[in-house]
Amino acid sequence: MSSPTFTDLRERLAEAVQPGQCDEIGVRRLWWAALDTLQQELIRLNVSEGIWLAAPLPALHEPELLQHLQGWVWAPEHLDQLRRGVAALPPRLGLPIKGSMDAKSEGLFNYQRLALRHDDGQDPVLLVITPSLQVALALHGEPQQRQLLMRCDPTSLGDVLSLLGRRLKDQSPNDAEQLHAALEALGPLHSDEQFKERFWPGLAERLTVSAPALMLQPVVSAETKPENASDDLNLLEALTHEVRTPLATIRTLVRSLVRRKDLPDLVMKRLQQIDVECSEQIDRFGLIFHAAELQRQPTEANLARTDLESILRSLAPGWSEQLKRRDIRLSLDLDRGLPTVMSDSHRLEAMLGGLIDRSSRGLPGGSELHLGLQAAGARVKLQLHVVLPGSATGPANASPAREELGTVLSWDPTTGSLQLSQDATRQMMASLGGRYQPRRDRDLTVFFPVQNDAD
Template sequence: MSGTGLHFEELRQRLAAERPTGRCDEASVRRLWWAALETLQQDLLIPEDVQSGLWLAAPLPALYEPQLLGCLHGWVWAPEELGQLLPVAAALPGTGSAVAHPSGRSYRRLALHPDDCRDPLLILITPQLQLALALQGLEGRRQLLISSDPTTLGDILALIGRQLQEQDPAMADQLQDDLRQLGPLHTDETLPQRFWPQLAERLTTMAPSITLQTPTSSSQRESDPQDDLGLLEALSHEVRTPLATIRTLVRSLVRRRDLPAVVMKRLRQIDVECSEQIDRFGLIFHAAELQRQPQPSNLARTDLAQILESLEPAWTNQLERRGIQLKLNLEAGLPLVLSDPRRLEPMLGGLIDRASRGLPSGSGLTLLLSAAGARLKLQMLVNPPSREGAPPERTGQEHSQTEQVGAVLSWDPSTGSLQLSQQATRRLLASLGGRYREREDRNLTVFFPVATETG
């Protein structure tokens, strides 16, 4: 990237004008930022089925939901050192170049001013929703800034336009054209009534930020189970967030045609690994959340057979990388079950990982789905590798003893891996309508209730 880059400090000062000084520390204000992004995407944009608009962000893409990245045009001002810190980012196009998203939309990457702070900022303009979000303030006086006032947004966009005109006139004209196509700025009078209560609800379910302190007394050294669960939730959230950003950057590169085949292969591997770990830590987060704050089940009619068929190709590729073969055997004409399809898919992936983790190359995993009275029975059967003329090899897992780590995790000494404990797995599946059984030979069985016509 070339040029002096865009400077956003004046923009933050405009947002903070006539507002009292913040009183948050760094950890608290970051929680506010992530809760605001989740509220914006999950509670406001996706339910509105937004199909057009643009977003401007610094110093990294703030939006991370694929369906939003696929339909909104993005402008990202990133620091020069991004290319030095992340080898993948070094392949990103330079100033003003478009980075393609797999769904066809794109975002443009431009230079951030070298002296600008690295506090996050997001400006969103769509026909339905228009606002600016930013973090601002010194340590101990941090705050989340938000504005949907057309006058303020107009001033901010005009400021960006003037600075961009000095940096890259062609890009400034392009931004003006994009804004012009969206029509005049307007006020949504209902936004404060919708945004702040939903943000507060998300904050009540988010774990407190992680702080490391040295105990000063014996009473402080005793661990509170609720604190442990909060820490686990926070860790899961903090791991998933950068992985989602990395995956977004990687997917923007996969669409390019000028990268060597070996680079494309590695990028796809990174995408798959990020997705698997995002799902894995998502399960850990939900298990801790369910343990700390039980929630009522919200089950619906679900086609379990169709879900298994749709996920089979991804599972096959995942297991083949480790030399494990997957077989899917579905009984014909199976009825629907009662479950939560949105959360069931990652849970099934977690069961695949649980059953196959530590298996040697040459093993097999068979999935059987069949009727069992008023339930459907899903079995995951492990087939260890065998040598001709010799009895089947033991996988070393038949009698392995796992050690409990906190309320929801267990550690398997034979593989050195952390996984959900049987109790946590059973509780998660129960919230999805399933009844879970695991045998010592690692074979799993889950029963799901059949949905009645009125169920």
């Protein structure tokens, strides 16, 4: 009998379930909301022991869980290249690459890593077994028929665990023995029959506050990808996940401290700064993650009327505060009464923040970032223009020296900063209805189509 694949596992979870009706972006939103819902439920139950098994990347990130649960993660085989592929990154972004992670030496990362096979597919799977709650989550389905699967019935979970046990025994007998011992140590399991009645309403509530950075949508591209493009995208998605996960953990710990009332003002201020910095980097790497998804699974864009002027005015105060910390000033020149454009307001917010970051990163203190919005015939023109202190011209205002790292990333060797490549930025803006045009130096222009009465 051949070793089970994760495709087999997903198909078992999908038995007796009607096909889904989601597109790729919608089902990914469901996945992230489901992870949050499940983790908060486990925290509410005060779980202190258990196991989790996931693919193709780690799914759990809450520190209250990771310090108690033992994990096994099937990740892309090329994850071992991360240290070589991103050797230019600062040491603080070092990743847990090899073998098992000791909780005392590696903080919250406590899992064994194994290699995925080509026939495992890329859709995520998570199985959590604790004495008080057992749940399996997965994404499944063909394009435009995607769905989130959640099973907590003993029969389905028993079959899934059996498949994973066989896979682990074939791939790593020592890990299979450890899994068996961990399950034995849990003792009798209580099946919570009421969990599904709490899960779906909880997931719906979380969808209403989903972060825009998790909802960027791909566009159709007929470009032929190199044969190793899939491996490169696996690597990049693994990198962005591994960066965002510890940042999310740090932010969670910081927010738990901020709730205390006995901290000095200076400590409180520093904690709030850490929170903001973590959030910005999580959003930045979220854009990179979804740029990689865009390359992997292009789909048609769904656009609707969007009040771009209102979006810019509402986001400008936050951008100003962000730039102020680097001694950069943001000035606005937004025409009033502009027609609505065709885009997606929620996803556009995250992308606009990415453009602000792209134009301002590495600027010297005293610089100014000018944001303009004007009518341009049948389009609305968004412009970003950089003015350096003392002079707006000359070598000091030249574009940063960026080197392309594959189809998604560019790297500034003078600062070590990673950004979306020009092609990836152009394609992501196209998915939001915008025509992206980089100008001289750091300047850029984006044209958005005006909404017609017939639209």
